[in-house]
Amino acid sequence: MAAYLVRRLFLVLFVGVGITFVTFFIAQVVPTDPAVAALGENAREEQIREFRERYGLDRPLLVQYGIYLRRLLALDLGRSLRTGRPVAEDLKEFFPATLELSLAAFLVAVALGLPAGVWAALRQNRSPDLLVRLFALLLGSTPVFFLAILLLDVLHRQLGLLPGPGRLDPYLIPPPRVTGLVTLDALLAKDLAAFRDALHHLLLPAFVLGSASAALLARMTRAAMLEVLSQDYVRTAWAKGLAERQVVLRHALKNAALPILTLLGGLLGGLLSGAVLTETIFSWPGLGRYVTQSATSLDFPAVMGVTLLVGVVYSLLNLLVDLLYALLDPRIRYA
Amino acid sequence: MRRLARRFLRNPGAVVGLFLLLVLALVALLGPGLVGDPLEQNLLERLKPPSPEHPLGTDQLGRDVLARVVHGARISLGVGFGVVLLASLLGTAVGLLAGGLGGRWDNLLMRLTDVFFAFPSLILAMAIAAALGPNLGNTVLAVALVTWPIYARLVRAQVLALREREFVEAARALGAGQGRILLRHLLPNALTPVLVQASYEVGAAILTAAGLSFIGFGAQPPTPEWGAMVAETRNYMAEAPWAATAPALGILLTVLAFNLLGDGLRDVLDPRGR
Numbered sequence: 175m176a177a178y179l180v181r182r183l184f185l186v187l188f189v190g191v192g193i194t195f196v197t198f199f200i201a202q203v204v205p206t207d208p209a210v211a212a213l214g215e216n217a218r219e220e221q222i223r224e225f226r227e228r229y230g231l232d233r234p235l236l237v238q239y240g241i242y243l244r245r246l247l248a249l250d251l252g253r254s255l256r257t258g259r260p261v262a263e264d265l266k267e268f269f270p271a272t273l274e275l276s277l278a279a280f281l282v283a284v285a286l287g288l289p290a291g292v293w294a295a296l297r298q299n300r301s302p303d304l305l306v307r308l309f310a311l312l313l314g315s316t317p318v319f320f321l322a323i324l325l326l327d328v329l330h331r332q333l334g335l336l337p338g339p340g341r342l343d344p345y346l347i348p349p350p351r352v353t354g355l356v357t358l359d360a361l362l363a364k365d366l367a368a369f370r371d372a373l374h375h376l377l378l379p380a381f382v383l384g385s386a387s388a389a390l391l392a393r394m395t396r397a398a399m400l401e402v403l404s405q406d407y408v409r410t411a412w413a414k415g416l417a418e419r420q421v422v423l424r425h426a427l428k429n430a431a432l433p434i435l436t437l438l439g440g441l442l443g444g445l446l447s448g449a450v451l452t453e454t455i456f457s458w459p460g461l462g463r464y465v466t467q468s469a470t471s472l473d474f475p476a477v478m479g480v481t482l483l484v485g486v487v488y489s490l491l492n493l494l495v496d497l498l499y500a501l502l503d504p505r506i507r508y509a
Numbered sequence: 510m511r512r513l514a515r516r517f518l519r520n521p522g523a524v525v526g527l528f529l530l531l532v533l534a535l536v537a538l539l540g541p542g543l544v545g546d547p548l549e550q551n552l553l554e555r556l557k558p559p560s561p562e563h564p565l566g567t568d569q570l571g572r573d574v575l576a577r578v579v580h581g582a583r584i585s586l587g588v589g590f591g592v593v594l595l596a597s598l599l600g601t602a603v604g605l606l607a608g609g610l611g612g613r614w615d616n617l618l619m620r621l622t623d624v625f626f627a628f629p630s631l632i633l634a635m636a637i638a639a640a641l642g643p644n645l646g647n648t649v650l651a652v653a654l655v656t657w658p659i660y661a662r663l664v665r666a667q668v669l670a671l672r673e674r675e676f677v678e679a680a681r682a683l684g685a686g687q688g689r690i691l692l693r694h695l696l697p698n699a700l701t702p703v704l705v706q707a708s709y710e711v712g713a714a715i716l717t718a719a720g721l722s723f724i725g726f727g728a729q730p731p732t733p734e735w736g737a738m739v740a741e742t743r744n745y746m747a748e749a750p751w752a753a754t755a756p757a758l759g760i761l762l763t764v765l766a767f768n769l770l771g772d773g774l775r776d777v778l779d780p781r782g783r
Contacts, residue, residue, distance in 0.1 A: 185623070192624030197636060204640045311522075315764040317716055319723045320739055320757035327746040447629030451720050465632055466724055469639040477636050484629040492627075 182496070186489040193485040194246065194478055198239050201474035208255055208472050229253065229475075242478075251482070252475040256468055261479035264464060269483065270354025271341065272460030275383060275452065276445040278376050282384035283391055283441060288434070290388075291395025292427065295403060296418075306392055314389035318448075322382045322455040329378065336378050339457035343371050379456040383449055387441045394437050398430035405429075431502055439495030443488035516777050523773020529766035537586045540579035547577040547733040556749035568738075568752040569745050570731075577733035578755050584734050585715050585763060588649055592714035593707050595653035600660025601696075601703060607661065608668025609691040619665065622658040630655035634717065638726040645734065648718050648727040656710060660703055667699035705775045712767030719760050735760045 201208075209225045210217065217225075226232045229252075230241060245252060251261035294306035329336045341356050342348055348356065349363040357376060360369035402408060403426055411421045446461075453462035461480050468476035517523050551571035559566045565574035607618035637651035671677060672695065680694050719736030721727035728734030730741050735756040742752035 185620075188620060189624050189627045192621070193628060196624065196628070197633075200633075200636050200640050311765065311768060312761075315712065315716075315761050315768055317719055317723075317736070317739070317757055317760045317764075319720060319736070320753070320760070323739070323743050323746060323753060324757075327750070331747065447632055450631050450635070451724060454724055466635065469632075469635045469726070472639060474636075477632070477639075481629055481632050481636070484632065485627045488629070489627045 179497075182493050186486060186493065189489050190482055190486045191243070193482050194242065195239070197474065197478045197481050198242065201472075201478070202235060204472055204474075208474065229255065251479040254468065254473055254476040254479075256471045256473040256476065261475050264476065265461070265479055265483055267354075268459060268461045268464045270460075271356075271458055272446060272449050272453070272462060274355040274357065274376070275379055275449055275458055275460060276442065278380035279382075279384035279387065279445050279449075279452075280438075280442050282380050283387035283445075284438070286384070287388035287391030288395055290392040292399055292422065294392065294396045295399030296422065298400060303396075306396070310389040310392045312389075313385045314393075316385070318382060318386060319451045319455060321385060322379070322452060325378055325382060326455070337371070337375050339455070341372060341375050341458065342368065343375075346371055379452050379458060382456075383445060383452040386448075387445060391434070391437060391441065395430070395434055398433045399426060402426045402430045432499065435495055435498060435502065439491045443484075443491045446487060447484050513777050517773050520773045520776055522769045523776070526766045526769025526773060529762060530770060533582055533586065533763055533766060536579055537583040541583060544576040544579045545573050547572065547580040548731050549573070556745060556752065558749070559751060565755045566749060566751040568742050568749070572731075574752055574755050577738060578735070578759050580733040581735045581738060581756055581759055582763070584645065584728065584732070585719065585760065588645065588652075588718045589711040589715040589763070589767070591649040592652045592656065592718065593711050595649065596657040596710070596714075597660045597703055597707050599653070600657035601664050601700075603657070604661040604664025604666075605668060605691055605696060605699070608665040608672065609687070609695060615665075618661070622661045625655065626658040626662075628655060631717065631720065634721055635724075635726050638721060643726050643729060645728050645732070648721055651721070652714050652717050656714065659706060659710070663702045663706055664699050667702060668695050671695055671698050701778050705771060705778055708767055708774055709771035712764035712771070715760065715767075716764055 207222075209222045209229075209231060213221055213225055223232075230238055233241070242252060249262060251265070253259065254261050254264055257264055290306045290310070294303040297303045326338065330338045337343065346368050349359040349365050349368050352359050352362050356372040357369060360366075360372055408421060408425050411425045416425075449458075449460060450462035450466060452458065453460045454466055457463070461484070465477055465480040468474075468480070549572060551567070554563075554567050554571040556569055557563060557567045557571075563573050563575065565578060568574055568577070603618050603622065607615045607622075633655050634648075634651035637654060638647050641647040641650070668691075677690060677694055680690050685694070718727055719734070719739075722734050722736035723740045725740070728737045730737055738756040739753045742749070742756075745752055
């Protein structure tokens with residue numbers, strides 16, 4: 175087990191370095207000079223030279239990459255060309271907003287997708303099943319950016335049911351920053367008004383971001399449940415006269431859990447990077463908006479930092495899922 | 510083959526998907542010749558609701574929305590097929606080599622695949638598009654570069670399973686070389702799951718590419734690309750909802766068609782995966 179863990183962590187490390195390598199060399203094909211991009215067309219010759227020296231852009235490529243890796247060991251991700259601040263600082267500032275949004279979207283996806291999938295499987299080929307499948311198909315095919323625009327227009331502008339973009343009403347005093355998750359910070363500060371408002375602001379973007387995942391989860395859960403429900407031991411459980419609740423939860427869902435779990439790990443990771451579009455539309459001050467602005471201004475240290483962070487979190491989540499496997503299924507042993 | 514076709518046609522979803530796709534293909538092929546100029550502006554006719562003259566209304570520059578949506582069909586289908594063609598070629602090659610060569614090569618290629626798999630795909634696509642310059646060709650390249658690992662894993666798994674089968678052993682016994690076994694015996698048999706995956710991936714690629722265009726990293730205005738059209742018209746949802754809704758419905762129907770087709774193909778070709 176320990177050896178397995180070490181090997182997997184090593185693999186995460188490898189993937190992380192690989193990600194920086196790929197991003198670094200993508201950065202090199204940029205036809206525009208990043209120094210010119212940062213300083214503007216009218217920058218003087220010596221300004222540009224000084225900028226390139228400061229950020230090490232005048233060194234040979236492999237040397238630049240070597241320096242990047244060495245700094246990475248000390249968790250130094252370099253300086254953003256756009257904000258002028260250390261990338262690590264920027265990530266610390268913007269990651270919590272993305273984390274909050276992704277976790278909320280994940281909850282939405284699980285709360286909608288899991289029961290819908292179970293329900294559909296139990297009523298296979300009858301109207302609940304058809305309804306769930308139709309919805310899942312439609313939600314899974316809808317461009318998330320249009321869903322955001324549409325719901326903002328209807329629920330916010332026309333009906334005024336939900337607040338518009340942003341994380342908190344501008345008239346409210348934000349709770350002191352502890353975790354960076356506004357809902358959690360508001361609770362910690364015992365500021366119920368801020369908590370409710372933050373939750374309201376979170377609702378729409380979380381639904382928009384989580385909808386496609388909910389659709390996917392419903393489809394997968396349905397398929398996994400159907401597989402299990404046709405097994406002999408489930409028929410036995412029914413025949414024994416157990417209550418539906420017992421059969422569904424204890425006998426069926428528990429055994430359908432493995433494929434669902436695999437999907438969940440991937441979903442949460444995918445939500446972190448998929449937040450880009452949702453954040454842009456909802457003016458959500460997270461990594462997605464940060465990386466969009468960074469990519470626009472060819473700020474590659476920042477883009478590398480974000481891809482590295484998201485990629486490593488994604489890999490760690492996958493590792494976690496594999497470990498949970500062993501917990502759920504005693505037959506699985508890692509050596 | 511005929512039995513498979515009959516089975517495919519018994520699936521109502523698959524038939525709807527196929528029908529939608531045929532309509533879309535016709536629109537993409539013939540439509541642009543039948544509608545007006547998608548770029549022609551008429552500022553006197555801004556944000557007009559649907560009418561006999563403009564069946565889908567006009568946008569904020571007085572352009573005919575129908576003309577733009579029809580031209581967009583050609584673009585989006587082109588992007589979707591382009592991405593899947595590139596990505597499946599690259600992914601299949603990598604998977605075939607990894608599974609066929611085995612050993613150190615397998616390890617190396619699959620770790621490479623891991624790296625690209627863990628990459629936040631939309632962000633990588635943004636970075637590539639930003640680096641190469643935002644335009645449609647680079648969008649295709651960028652989305653293909655983030656989606657090929659799926660095919661690599663699929664094909665490798667197939668090759669590993671098939672390699673031990675008797676027909677491969679027979680080929681080897683007859684003196685077939687490694688290359689011949691890979692290309693003539695393993696590849697054709699490994700392609701079924703690739704086909705199923707590819708039909709889903711066309712839809713997924715269209716969604717990703719539209720998203721990239723929406724945030725400005727893909728097709729640039731005034732190109733009548735569906736994602737870019739939604740971005741251009743999103744601020745007019747209150748006065749002229751048709752201008753953003755029409756291209757969005759275009760995306761939805763196209764992606765839906767490929768998802769239905771994928772479901773249908775999977776049911777026919779891989780009866781286990783239901």
